[in-house]
Amino acid sequence: MIQDRKSRKGAVAGVVFALAVLLLVVVLENLSTFLGTGAVPSVLLPTSQLFQVLKKAAVYSLVAVSMNLLNGFTGLFSLGQAGFMLLGAYTYAILTVPVSAKDTVYYLYGGSAVNFSLPDLFGGLDTPTGLILGVVLAILLGGCVAAFFAFLIGLPVLRLKSDYLAIATLGFAEIIRAVFQWQALGPVTNGANMITQIPSFNNFNLTDANGTVILRLSTFFPFLIAILCIAVIVMLINSSYGRAFKAIREDEIAAEAMGINLAKHKMLSFCISSFFAGVGGALFAMFVNNAQAKVYTSTMTYEILLIVVIGGIGSISGSCLATFLYVACSEWWLRFLDNTQAFSSPTDMSRILFIVLFAAAVVGVSAMLIRRRRKTGDAFWKELIVWIVGLLLMVWWVWFIISGSLTIPFARNGFRMVVFSIIIMIVVLFFRRGMMGDKEFTDLLFRRKKTSEEVAK
Amino acid sequence: MLKIDELKVSYGGIEAVKGITFEVPDGKIVTLIGANGAGKSTTLRTIAGLVKPAHGRIHLQGDDITALSPDRIVSKGITLVPEGRHVFPDLTVLENLKIGAYLRKDSLEDDLNWVYELFPRLKERSWQAAGTLSGGEQQMLAVGRALMSRPKIIMMDEPSLGLAPIVVKGIFDIIREINHQGVTVLLIEQNANMALRIADVGYVLETGRITLTGSGRELLNNENVKKAYLGT
Numbered sequence: 205m206i207q208d209r210k211s212r213k214g215a216v217a218g219v220v221f222a223l224a225v226l227l228l229v230v231v232l233e234n235l236s237t238f239l240g241t242g243a244v245p246s247v248l249l250p251t252s253q254l255f256q257v258l259k260k261a262a263v264y265s266l267v268a269v270s271m272n273l274l275n276g277f278t279g280l281f282s283l284g285q286a287g288f289m290l291l292g293a294y295t296y297a298i299l300t301v302p303v304s305a306k307d308t309v310y311y312l313y314g315g316s317a318v319n320f321s322l323p324d325l326f327g328g329l330d331t332p333t334g335l336i337l338g339v340v341l342a343i344l345l346g347g348c349v350a351a352f353f354a355f356l357i358g359l360p361v362l363r364l365k366s367d368y369l370a371i372a373t374l375g376f377a378e379i380i381r382a383v384f385q386w387q388a389l390g391p392v393t394n395g396a397n398m399i400t401q402i403p404s405f406n407n408f409n410l411t412d413a414n415g416t417v418i419l420r421l422s423t424f425f426p427f428l429i430a431i432l433c434i435a436v437i438v439m440l441i442n443s444s445y446g447r448a449f450k451a452i453r454e455d456e457i458a459a460e461a462m463g464i465n466l467a468k469h470k471m472l473s474f475c476i477s478s479f480f481a482g483v484g485g486a487l488f489a490m491f492v493n494n495a496q497a498k499v500y501t502s503t504m505t506y507e508i509l510l511i512v513v514i515g516g517i518g519s520i521s522g523s524c525l526a527t528f529l530y531v532a533c534s535e536w537w538l539r540f541l542d543n544t545q546a547f548s549s550p551t552d553m554s555r556i557l558f559i560v561l562f563a564a565a566v567v568g569v570s571a572m573l574i575r576r577r578r579k580t581g582d583a584f585w586k587e588l589i590v591w592i593v594g595l596l597l598m599v600w601w602v603w604f605i606i607s608g609s610l611t612i613p614f615a616r617n618g619f620r621m622v623v624f625s626i627i628i629m630i631v632v633l634f635f636r637r638g639m640m641g642d643k644e645f646t647d648l649l650f651r652r653k654k655t656s657e658e659v660a661k
Numbered sequence: 662m663l664k665i666d667e668l669k670v671s672y673g674g675i676e677a678v679k680g681i682t683f684e685v686p687d688g689k690i691v692t693l694i695g696a697n698g699a700g701k702s703t704t705l706r707t708i709a710g711l712v713k714p715a716h717g718r719i720h721l722q723g724d725d726i727t728a729l730s731p732d733r734i735v736s737k738g739i740t741l742v743p744e745g746r747h748v749f750p751d752l753t754v755l756e757n758l759k760i761g762a763y764l765r766k767d768s769l770e771d772d773l774n775w776v777y778e779l780f781p782r783l784k785e786r787s788w789q790a791a792g793t794l795s796g797g798e799q800q801m802l803a804v805g806r807a808l809m810s811r812p813k814i815i816m817m818d819e820p821s822l823g824l825a826p827i828v829v830k831g832i833f834d835i836i837r838e839i840n841h842q843g844v845t846v847l848l849i850e851q852n853a854n855m856a857l858r859i860a861d862v863g864y865v866l867e868t869g870r871i872t873l874t875g876s877g878r879e880l881l882n883n884e885n886v887k888k889a890y891l892g893t
Contacts, residue, residue, distance in 0.1 A: 444759070444763065447752075447756060447759060447760055447763070448760065448763055450749065450751075450752055450756075451749050451752070451760045451763075454749035454750060454751055454752060455747050455748075455749055455750075457711075457743055457747055458743055458747035458748070458749065458803075459749075459760070460711060460731050460732075461709060461711065461731065461735075461740070461741045461742075461743050461747070461807075462735065462740075462760055462761055462763055462806065462807075462810070463731060463732040463734075463735030463736060463740075463763055463764045463810060464732065464760070464763055465730065465731075465732045642751070
């Protein structure tokens with residue numbers, strides 16, 4: 205494989221890219237701190253949607269990559285990701301609620317059965333060691349708990365294949381969600397109530413004695429953890445274990461005949477994937493600042509699955525890229541679809557950007573259809589439909605520029621999800637291999653470089 | 662030496678192998694021939710540990726390997742080239758070969774060179790996805806992949822399946838070459854003619870039982886075998 209031949213180059217490119225992303229995040233986040241809030245565009249203010257999107261996407265990309273490890277690289281179709289995230293989130297929350305806050309948080313149950321808090325053990329949330337050690341340890345333990353449960357349910361469930369495995373894992377996730385809302389477990393899980401007052405990303409902002417922020421690290425922190433975890437997964441995939449996982453995906457009979465222990469390797473992949481889903485769940489709890497069982501529904505799993513499919517099953521970079529696009533669209537760029545009155549200003553950059561992207565997508569799809577028609581000689585009507593839709597969109601856009609405001613037909617609460625469903629249908633109909641197929645960005649990078657060298661010769 | 666004793670294998674209620682006993686002496690080519698459904702593949706799959714026998718024992722160099730898992734059996738030195746090739750289609754030729762050596766922790770360099778020497782074609786296509794190879798090349802890859810585990814005994818399930826006669830001849834030349842280099846070969850074939858020509862020992866399997874035993878040459882000249890399997 206290309207990774208084999210170019211593993212060194214690929215690794216260097218990956219590390220450089222990761223460092224660049226981290227640096228970019230710190231700079232973006234702190235422009236407003238350094239230059240003053242008046243000097244930066246509103247999108248760079250700490251309250252901007254941008255940082256919410258970046259934080260959530262960092263968390264989701266880790267979960268998406270963990271799901272890709274299982275579904276894309278080992279070929280085990282599992283839908284339990286939200287369940288493992290829940291385990292991670294609750295473990296994190298239970299272990300980090302400050303002792304002083306336990307009575308308020310668990311007021312229905314007269315305090316918590318867990319009478320310690322990891323950050324407090326290391327000196328409290330106000331000290332750097334207490335914060336970093338306590339939080340990181342709780343996140344890791346969240347992963348471990350998820351991995352342990354994965355091991356337990358993996359024993360019976362991993363004998364199943366494809367759809368059956370998906371159903372079993374989905375069922376497990378639903379059971380976990382119900383159990384964590386059970387009143388009898390209240391002193392630990394706070395029943396159906398959420399566990400609040402846990403340390404969040406904002407605790408990582410550096411403040412001076414007055415409480416003014418000197419350096420913002422609240423977006424940097426989830427990026428750092430996600431990148432470290434994804435790096436571990438990438439290393440695993442490129443190791444001999446990763447090769448064994450891929451062998452199982454490709455052909456179980458041959459893999460077994462070559463001496464790969466199917467049960468052991470499937471279990472390994474399942475537990476590792478769940479570990480990182482648990483870590484992702486803990487980060488998600490930090491992101492939303494609470495742990496609440498009813499959030500981790502199967503819808504969440506489907507969101508992640510959608511990301512994995514759009515990004516390309518079997519591509520880590522595809523998963524990451526798709527996560528950022530998906531989260532940005534769902535949380536930010538497509539929000540306007542949920543309002544009946546949209547587009548109040550023609551200069552609103554994000555909307556214009558969106559329409560440009562949409563137009564580009566239409567042109568792209570039709571270009572692809574033309575190419576396909578040349579090959580197969582049919583599907584003229586498909587091309588026609590795309591062109592008509594594209595044309596209507598253009599007319600609509602021009603009308604929007606002229607009139608200055610426009611109401612989108614159908615736009616109302618929930619329409620965003622309809623658009624999403626249409627997008628996923630387009631993906632599975634026309635781009636079954638997703639954005640990246642099973643290629644990584646390093647593959648594209650180096651191939652392009654090679655062709656340009658050849659051209660130079 | 663591999664010894665199979667009174668082996669019985671059932672799938673559900675159907676007994677596919679009904680108590681067979683045979684030996685595979687070191688350094689020889691042994692072939693099992695028989696019609697479809699005679700139990701040849703089942704026998705190989707049972708030796709490889711992929712199927713558990715209902716009765717009987719399998720001994721390798723005196724060790725009982727009957728109850729071992731497939732990966733233990735591979736590490737004991739028995740590798741199966743499964744029927745229908747079963748290469749990993751989306752992985753490259755090199756990756757396929759590396760997976761063949763999965764259980765080994767030592768350096769693969771020598772063995773890679775050995776396999777590439779046996780199959781120069783694989784070296785040329787080292788970076789190509791295995792699924793893009795031709796049928797003959799895929800069979801070479803399947804054999805090469807099995808050799809990467811440094812087996813004492815290589816078991817081949819119908820290596821000639823679906824290949825052109827000239828390609829089949831190439832495969833059989835390779836089998837003989839591998840055998841010359843000290844690897845014991847247990848071969849099962851529908852193509853009885855080719856298999857018996859290169860075999861030191863042959864067994865004829867009929868509906869789960871061994872009905873005839875002899876050297877390859879003897880069986881080639883046997884009237885019953887001629888009638889039933891050679892079509893002359």
